[in-house]
Amino acid sequence: MEGINDINNNPSLTADQLIAGYQDFIAQAHAAGVRIIGGTMLPYSLLNSTQAGIRTAVNNCIRTSGALDAVVDFAAVMRDPNNPAQMLPAYDSGDHLHANEAGMQAMANAVDLSVLR
Numbered sequence: 001m002e003g004i005n006d007i008n009n010n011p012s013l014t015a016d017q018l019i020a021g022y023q024d025f026i027a028q029a030h031a032a033g034v035r036i037i038g039g040t041m042l043p044y045s046l047l048n049s050t051q052a053g054i055r056t057a058v059n060n061c062i063r064t065s066g067a068l069d070a071v072v073d074f075a076a077v078m079r080d081p082n083n084p085a086q087m088l089p090a091y092d093s094g095d096h097l098h099a100n101e102a103g104m105q106a107m108a109n110a111v112d113l114s115v116l117r
Contacts, residue, residue, distance in 0.1 A: 001039035
């Protein structure tokens, strides 16, 4: 669940660069014999269209690449079904990026504990 700050703070960052960073991290973890569980980045309505596209592309890679040992789709849990680019208001801490207590609980509930064994 890393990357949203990188997207938000680095205007020259591309989805391919961020994905390459993930791939490197995953390879290092696997080389060390460590399983790695990925989480998709949460919706953040203050991203511009380019940034939102990067988040979407990276989240799609997280979901479908098969490189991770397990994936928790936090974006699906936290998004507003009426506006998928934003967090469900009931889960928003107020800054449109970080979850409140209810959102944290929803994210915790989304983790299949069997993948932690």
